[in-house]
Amino acid sequence: IRKANYYGSKIPGPPGHWLTGNMSMFQNETSHGLIKMMQEEARKARDQGYSVIRFLLPGQLLVYPITGKATAKILESTTELHKGEGYEFFGPWIGGGLLVSVGERWKAHRKLITPSFHFAKLEGYFDVFNQESKILVDCLEKFSENGETVNLHPYINRCTLDVICETAMGTKVNAQFNHEHPYLQAVEGYTAMMLEYGYSPLMWNPFLFWLFGHKKRQNDFCYTLKKFTGDIIAERKAALESGEAEKSTSKRSMNFLDLLLSKTESNVFTEEDLRQEVDTFMFGGHDTTTTSCSWSCWNLAHNPDVQQKVYEELVKVCGDDPNGDISYEQANQLNYLDRVLRESKRIIAPVPAVERQLQNEMEIDGYTIPAGANISISPFILHRNHHVFKNPEIFDPDRFLPEECAKRHPYDFVPFSAGVKNCIGQKFSILNEKVMVAHLVRNYRIEPMLKFDESLPCFEAVSKPSRGIPVKLIRRI
Numbered sequence: 001i002r003k004a005n006y007y008g009s010k011i012p013g014p015p016g017h018w019l020t021g022n023m024s025m026f027q028n029e030t031s032h033g034l035i036k037m038m039q040e041e042a043r044k045a046r047d048q049g050y051s052v053i054r055f056l057l058p059g060q061l062l063v064y065p066i067t068g069k070a071t072a073k074i075l076e077s078t079t080e081l082h083k084g085e086g087y088e089f090f091g092p093w094i095g096g097g098l099l100v101s102v103g104e105r106w107k108a109h110r111k112l113i114t115p116s117f118h119f120a121k122l123e124g125y126f127d128v129f130n131q132e133s134k135i136l137v138d139c140l141e142k143f144s145e146n147g148e149t150v151n152l153h154p155y156i157n158r159c160t161l162d163v164i165c166e167t168a169m170g171t172k173v174n175a176q177f178n179h180e181h182p183y184l185q186a187v188e189g190y191t192a193m194m195l196e197y198g199y200s201p202l203m204w205n206p207f208l209f210w211l212f213g214h215k216k217r218q219n220d221f222c223y224t225l226k227k228f229t230g231d232i233i234a235e236r237k238a239a240l241e242s243g244e245a246e247k248s249t250s251k252r253s254m255n256f257l258d259l260l261l262s263k264t265e266s267n268v269f270t271e272e273d274l275r276q277e278v279d280t281f282m283f284g285g286h287d288t289t290t291t292s293c294s295w296s297c298w299n300l301a302h303n304p305d306v307q308q309k310v311y312e313e314l315v316k317v318c319g320d321d322p323n324g325d326i327s328y329e330q331a332n333q334l335n336y337l338d339r340v341l342r343e344s345k346r347i348i349a350p351v352p353a354v355e356r357q358l359q360n361e362m363e364i365d366g367y368t369i370p371a372g373a374n375i376s377i378s379p380f381i382l383h384r385n386h387h388v389f390k391n392p393e394i395f396d397p398d399r400f401l402p403e404e405c406a407k408r409h410p411y412d413f414v415p416f417s418a419g420v421k422n423c424i425g426q427k428f429s430i431l432n433e434k435v436m437v438a439h440l441v442r443n444y445r446i447e448p449m450l451k452f453d454e455s456l457p458c459f460e461a462v463s464k465p466s467r468g469i470p471v472k473l474i475r476r477i
């Protein structure tokens, strides 16, 4: 506590209690209030010319770089890759998967997995992107017919789960037809617990964690999550061994799970390594894309002119058949849609923040941050920098015209983080989302059924919309 207070007193930030620091600012806020509070603290600090701010939690110094330039220092480090303490909560689920691992293990696994996201592979995933997006459109048809309001979020969620299972694991789970999917409920429960854990010091004590039943809750969620992926792995393995499924050996289509299974056969990977990486991909790749696509639909619904321009671009590039597939080449020509999806990630970043725990002292813009401090890289804070994004609360896709991007620091916009530990799935996710949104907009005009700020991003592992994405869908003729 003394060390955190000593260094903390030299970094700009709100005054705090000697023992509890700024804890009360965190505990008194709702999840969305927390985001607003931090954005406001960052705004005040920037206006005073600061590039970092800090918060103090009991014995913990939490530092936020608030400009792209200050963020570069941590993101460009090739040694400060340890995740913050908050990630320990995910240990029982994803263990030492890519997201949290460091050192030689991380390097070796990342090198092995990277080829699954080579651009030639991405093209091979388009059949699944199209197929599942069309199922999504069909599942929503009844709402356009009867004029009922529909919350798009769970529909998109089931669609992205089907996409990731089929592309990465070669397994169809048909979640779009199973509305009570236990895996999705467990993901929701586990990630919601994370925020509770992060700001409830009593939960940090393992005995109290157990005593109040949190451990049991966590174990139950974990059991469901691991059983789901464990079954997928076992099924795929059995299918390959019996010759029922063809091993995808072509460079173009080898799926992630087959790749990892081949490494366990040659003893490069243990069975446990395999499970952890599969769970990491499910965790990292599914909820994130869902959140991003949901907010894109919300932004489109609230900006009908933008939605119309997206539709016109779609007709121009892909033709006017709403049921036709969108090819990889066409997706790459949808430049306006691309800007819209980026602006949506700026307005509401799907991942509110990622953390690093310093192993060595680091200086950022003249401030000394001690070893052990947590540095939070928060797109939520960086993307609202009013010195860089004028009127940051306004949705304007033209901020992403090439000439506008050239005026900014590359780390002013970091929805997928950056540096060596950046998101491995970013291209996959962007293309998947493009195809989903394209199919939705080609078929329906999306109208909002709440004001923009009546559904708010929650500060969990992902920025889930507090009241969903309630819309009316009007069939395009």
Ligand code: HEM
Pocket (backbone or CB within 6 Å): 098, 099, 100, 110, 280, 281, 284, 285, 286, 288, 289, 292, 350, 351, 354, 355, 415, 416, 417, 418, 420, 421, 422, 423, 424, 425, 426, 428, 429
């Ligand atoms: C809109 C969608 C997505 C967003 C916003 C997103 C964001 C992020 C962020 C912020 C990180 C942390 C990087 C860091 O600590 O610096 C990350 C890491 C990661 N993401 Fe994503 N992600 C998305 C989609 C995906 C998809 C689709 C996959 C897999 C199919 C994926 C797999 C991963 C993995 C494995 C890591 C860990 C990488 C490493 O540490 O080497 N993500 N992602």
